[in-house]
Amino acid sequence: MDLNRRLFLGAATAAATLTAPMLRAQDRPKVVVIGGGAGGATAAHYIAKDSEGAIDVTLVEPSRTYHTCFFSNLYLGGFVPAESLGHSYGKLAGMGVNVVHDWAVGVDRDAKTVTLAGGGQLPYDKLIISPGIDFVEGSVPGWSLATQTMMPHAYKGGTQAELLKAQIAAMPEGGTYAMVAPPNPYRCPPGPYERISMVAHHLTQSNPTAKILIVDPKEKFSKQGLFEEGWAKHYGGMIDRIGPDFGGDVVEVRPGEMEIVIDGEVEKVDVANVIPAMKAGRIAELAGLTNDAGWAPVTPDTMQSREDADIHVLGDASQQGDMPKSGFSANSQAKVAAMAVRGELTGSKVFPARYSNTCWSLIATDDGVKVGASYQPTDDKISKVDGFISQTGEDAALRKATYEESLGWYQGITSDMFG
Amino acid sequence: MARRSPTLASFALVLAAGAAIAAEDIGDADRGAELFYDCAGCHEVGAGAVNRVGPHLNGIFGRRAGAIEGYPYSKAMARAGADGMEWHLDTLDAYLENPKALVSRTRMNFDGLPEAQDRADMLAYLRIFSANPRDIPEAEPTARADLPDLDPAILAIEGDPEYGEYLSSECTTCHQRDGGDGGIPGIILWPAEDFVVAMHAYKQKKRPHPVMQMMAARLSDEEIAALAAYFATLNP
Numbered sequence: 001m002d003l004n005r006r007l008f009l010g011a012a013t014a015a016a017t018l019t020a021p022m023l024r025a026q027d028r029p030k031v032v033v034i035g036g037g038a039g040g041a042t043a044a045h046y047i048a049k050d051s052e053g054a055i056d057v058t059l060v061e062p063s064r065t066y067h068t069c070f071f072s073n074l075y076l077g078g079f080v081p082a083e084s085l086g087h088s089y090g091k092l093a094g095m096g097v098n099v100v101h102d103w104a105v106g107v108d109r110d111a112k113t114v115t116l117a118g119g120g121q122l123p124y125d126k127l128i129i130s131p132g133i134d135f136v137e138g139s140v141p142g143w144s145l146a147t148q149t150m151m152p153h154a155y156k157g158g159t160q161a162e163l164l165k166a167q168i169a170a171m172p173e174g175g176t177y178a179m180v181a182p183p184n185p186y187r188c189p190p191g192p193y194e195r196i197s198m199v200a201h202h203l204t205q206s207n208p209t210a211k212i213l214i215v216d217p218k219e220k221f222s223k224q225g226l227f228e229e230g231w232a233k234h235y236g237g238m239i240d241r242i243g244p245d246f247g248g249d250v251v252e253v254r255p256g257e258m259e260i261v262i263d264g265e266v267e268k269v270d271v272a273n274v275i276p277a278m279k280a281g282r283i284a285e286l287a288g289l290t291n292d293a294g295w296a297p298v299t300p301d302t303m304q305s306r307e308d309a310d311i312h313v314l315g316d317a318s319q320q321g322d323m324p325k326s327g328f329s330a331n332s333q334a335k336v337a338a339m340a341v342r343g344e345l346t347g348s349k350v351f352p353a354r355y356s357n358t359c360w361s362l363i364a365t366d367d368g369v370k371v372g373a374s375y376q377p378t379d380d381k382i383s384k385v386d387g388f389i390s391q392t393g394e395d396a397a398l399r400k401a402t403y404e405e406s407l408g409w410y411q412g413i414t415s416d417m418f419g
Numbered sequence: 420m421a422r423r424s425p426t427l428a429s430f431a432l433v434l435a436a437g438a439a440i441a442a443e444d445i446g447d448a449d450r451g452a453e454l455f456y457d458c459a460g461c462h463e464v465g466a467g468a469v470n471r472v473g474p475h476l477n478g479i480f481g482r483r484a485g486a487i488e489g490y491p492y493s494k495a496m497a498r499a500g501a502d503g504m505e506w507h508l509d510t511l512d513a514y515l516e517n518p519k520a521l522v523s524r525t526r527m528n529f530d531g532l533p534e535a536q537d538r539a540d541m542l543a544y545l546r547i548f549s550a551n552p553r554d555i556p557e558a559e560p561t562a563r564a565d566l567p568d569l570d571p572a573i574l575a576i577e578g579d580p581e582y583g584e585y586l587s588s589e590c591t592t593c594h595q596r597d598g599g600d601g602g603i604p605g606i607i608l609w610p611a612e613d614f615v616v617a618m619h620a621y622k623q624k625k626r627p628h629p630v631m632q633m634m635a636a637r638l639s640d641e642e643i644a645a646l647a648a649y650f651a652t653l654n655p
Contacts, residue, residue, distance in 0.1 A: 046588065332589070339585065349581070351582065356634065358630055372629070372630055374634065374637055386637065388633055404601075405602045407602045411603075412593040412603060413593070415599075416592055416595075416596075
């Protein structure tokens with residue numbers, strides 16, 4: 001691979017302003033960020049913005065247009081168009097970030113280099129890894145990545161969500177959409193249940209006799225009271241959930257036959273949305289940063305890997321304590337890590353870490369709910385300080401305001417990520 | 420005072436009669452004074468009124484948009500003024516009905532008054548403060564239930580904008596640095612005192628919003644002052 005050419009192209013939109021910094025790039029400390037999502041893009045943005053050229057920042061992300069996973073449920077429900085979820089890295093490149101569109105396939109922690117699929121190597125002084133999630137093979141017997149077009153997970157942004165939406169649109173009248181829900185811990189705790197709401201919203205309009213089946217290995221789930229209240233109110237009779245008490249934790253799928261076997265009982269379905277168990281994105285494992293559970297433990301005050309102080313792991317891939325795996329959490333963690341990295345590399349002031357998270361979910365038109373908390377580092381983990389959750393029985397005006405707030409949040413976080 | 424329900428057509432008629440239109444020809448100013456309570460968190464009106472989060476509203480009738488010197492208008496409002504927009508019954512009515520429909524990137528975080536009668540009454544009230552300056556009456560003091568109990572020493576704290584910049588990264592996940600809003604208000608360029616008062620109102624749970632109450636709960640007095648100092652000068 002012609003790495004230099006790619007690096008140059010990535011920064012080409014900033015060619016004029018970059019000329020001077022590029023000349024002295026050899027002298028500047030180097031930060032490599034793997035993954036251009038809520039954690040990685042935010043970290044690259046903040047390091048570039050706040051170091052004012054003193055740090056050489058390279059962002060490695062395969063996609064030229066990044067599709068957020070958050071809000072993809074609203075796309076399934078028909079509330080936002082697919083293209084509104086796509087974001088480019090042009091503004092970050094304009095701020096001096098070298099954007100390299102490639103896969104990171106290895107980390108040599110002794111030599112402090114990242115190997116790219118194209119063959120190039122990127123040296124680093126500090127490495128930030130924010131790769132999101134991958135799926136645990138065999139966690140749903142019968143399902144593998146090879147069958148993900150027949151039984152999509154749609155749990156990463158982009159084409160999978162479009163595929164799932166097309167399959168739902170093609171369901172026969174009165175057909176069945178089934179979801180195999182993931183076990184804890186997983187990305188976006190309310191996500192599967194917001195998705196159920198959005199699919200129900202869609203089907204109520206296009207296919208009102210259709211059925212929705214949730215096969216769930218968990219006894220309870222995020223915002224359960226709020227979702228169940230909303231489902232009864234808006235989609236009465238359409239949604240059935242099989243929890244572990246009825247075999248929801250003993251499930252196998254047959255993609256070729258479009259069958260789901262629940263504790264020995266065979267269900268024929270028309271759409272099977274299989275969301276398997278999750279683990280840290282593969283590069284975290286390749287770098288030797290993950291534990292037996294598949295996640296990368298980090299220190300609570302800086303998000304540094306417990307295995308390597310020169311590597312910070314952000315977002316879904318990290319195991320940090322009480323924060324949920326969400327885009328908001330990753331964005332919050334990225335700012336703490338960015339500050340810590342700048343402090344170590346340039347001596348800039350480091351303030352005490354603090355974290356927060358809010359997850360909004362849409363249940364039906366103008367019926368939004370939220371849950372959130374603030375967090376701080378304690379000795380062994382990131383610990384919850386305070387929190388709140390929407391209440392059942394809230395009036396329609398408040399639910400509408402909550403939904404509108406979530407639209408504002410989407411604008412806010414995406415400009416905080418991508419500049 | 421008799422209620423009237425003017426339409427835009429009747430506005431146009433009275434406009435044609437000149438700028439001398441009186442408050443009682445517009446609507447019920449007493450009712451407008453009550454409605455103004457929702458505006459008073461950001462706007463002052465009456466003798467001695469000054470700019471706060473929003474500009475003061477004395478003499479609004481006949482004033483060019485974006486024209487008060489020293490007030491940091493949004494680019495959109497400044498442009499509207501430069502394009503020649505003036506505040507008269509028709510433009511004020513349109514702005515109050517849906518601020519972002521008239522000035523799409525205004526920083527005014529207000530959804531609008533859909534009822535024509537509400538707008539007429541509000542404008543009748545504001546009309547009183549657009550008389551000859553020496554005739555502008557004192558406005559009734561509006562006792563706001565959501566104001567916090569604040570030691571003057573807290574208001575006097577000099578915030579550290581550098582610390583505020585760091586702390587601000589917790590705010591900018593939702594509140595955009597460029598002041599843009601859509602469901603979540605912009606918070607840049609507020610006078611520091613208004614920012615401090617608002618944050619303490621959340622901290623004391625006098626303003627209702629669970630996210631903001633939680634965020635404010637763990638901010639110290641110094642941290643609130645630091646954020647106020649930072650956002651007051653953030654001008655993209």
